[in-house]
Amino acid sequence: MSWMRRALQLAALGEGRTSPNPMVGAVVLDAGGTLVGEGFHARAGEPHAEVGALGQAGERARGGTLVVSLEPCCHHGRTPPCSEAVIAAGISRVVVAMTDPDPRVAGAGLARLRAAGLEVIEGVARDEALLLNRAFVHRVHNGRSLGILKWAMSLDGRTALPNGSSQWISGPAARTWVHRLRARCDAVIVGGGTVRADDPLLTSRGMRVPEPLRVVLSRRLVLPTAARLWDTVAAPTLVAHGPEAPLAARAQLDAMGVERLELAACEPDNLASALAGRGCNLVLWECGASLAAAAIRQCSVQQLAAVIAPKLLGGHVARTALGDLGLDQVDQAGLWQELRLERLDRDLVWELRAPHRAEG
């Protein structure tokens, strides 16, 4: 079990860089149980975790054990099948945390190993492995990116003053935390309203290379002609819109060299599907109240990250994180499940996952 923990630690080193692939870590022990190799999947297109670990182990892998957080693949993708490499290395026993939900693998990798006479042990630390790769699993099962909805609010639940002023509700430590959160994500999504109101940059400030894809969801492309998002040298930007977007507005974006995508309907679910199609496992919704509520209603949000500042903003009119969810009674609201509660200076960050296992 402790070697699987190490494999999961190694896997997590690839966080934010492996999509569309999962994070995978591997450990090789020789026949006597001594550690002789470690590896992790560092980036899509680069070698899989098993290959790195087996390469380190070399001849010492013969008769040994491979401990790997995900079932070795058995198909030719951008790299050759790992199952064959494992067999060729002379490994006797393979311990895996979970099978690969990718329909091209889905147990066939383990079957291949067993057929070659290797002992295979499955399900060690399976829950931890599923949690680590929940975005990948969600995308494979649902054809949608897994969504995190993030907002910062005052203790009285405001995301802005009635006059729109919102800088800064949270402190510097929480804002840096948001940059780190973006670095874990493949895309960051806002609506047109946020572009108009805040002109955000939406980067990880260099914590992720390349920067996550910045996505604007804008039905009719009512967008400013100048915006920091239109400078795509620092980070890529994609503007997704509905079929109703005027041709002139489309042409303007095209002229600026900003990538554009017409969705069949300008809805969060369509976007989550389109982004999954582009290989995004995990996306961050940093949008305003209406789009956030729509994303929740359409089950495009599986996780919340609320930054709560110890401030009171007040106001006759309240600007909050969410628009209408269609509830009539309080007991219709499900209980979100805590993932993490953290203090960042004076602020709190509360991360939770959806009440119903919308993923998996």
Add this chain to the structure above:
Amino acid sequence: MSWMRRALQLAALGEGRTSPNPMVGAVVLDAGGTLVGEGFHARAGEPHAEVGALGQAGERARGGTLVVSLEPCCHHGRTPPCSEAVIAAGISRVVVAMTDPDPRVAGAGLARLRAAGLEVIEGVARDEALLLNRAFVHRVHNGRSLGILKWAMSLDGRTALPNGSSQWISGPAARTWVHRLRARCDAVIVGGGTVRADDPLLTSRGMRVPEPLRVVLSRRLVLPTAARLWDTVAAPTLVAHGPEAPLAARAQLDAMGVERLELAACEPDNLASALAGRGCNLVLWECGASLAAAAIRQCSVQQLAAVIAPKLLGGHVARTALGDLGLDQVDQAGLWQELRLERLDRDLVWELRAPHRAEG
């Protein structure tokens, strides 16, 4: 220092029952430093902490040390002056955490002890002692009760759905916690709107005997004729109103036997002053958004207790804990200082004190 910690622990045993007096704990050590007596102030009108501890110690107090969380009193109140009892018991040395801010004492108790030849050491664990008795100190210095504003909200900052439905946002553990909070307070305050909308009971469910005073602040006494608060057998109720309250409405309350108080102006500060006059050190504001905001603007709130439930309520219109605070810019909002962060089942309770030391 550790004996003072014990004295402070003892003091806290009187929490919620000593008003208008402070909480006080005392420890007596004999000449050899052995513990020979402990006492605390259990309730206004009952013996002071020193008297109980000296009584336990008896002759063993002679030549010994008294460790007490507050300066011994030197005036005849409902009980005789403690300074004289300390001298009479033959104590050689007195260690106190803080002087008594009561103008009838205010250092004169310690002066009396010094004049009688006792060694006096002041200021041991002073900050802890001030924190414990901050409500008493606040009342004595400002002639106002110290106010805690409490609310329960969803993670998106709602205290109710747009249709007013609000039961229950928090879970059973948090609701029990609120009963305990009420038990620490001398009065619980709501506005007329809360009586009309929720018909609350506002008791500690027997955790405090007697129950805290239930207070309704209602400018014009537009109140329902039937309400659980009008049953004053279980707990006392006081209705405070403005000079503009119609005579007929006053007469109706009088006929129901509910206590009534006309304020010079129907404002939170006037109420905090009136309640201080009735000996309330600590009061709990459990009111709606408008009254809560008014109480904050008038500095009647020194502490917050926000219960945050891991639920999303949403809504085009947001009912939140606070009305207008008159802010134009986010940086005008002060940072409240954390006192405690607690998990109650799935809910969070965050307790904070005012950014500016409005008390003390």
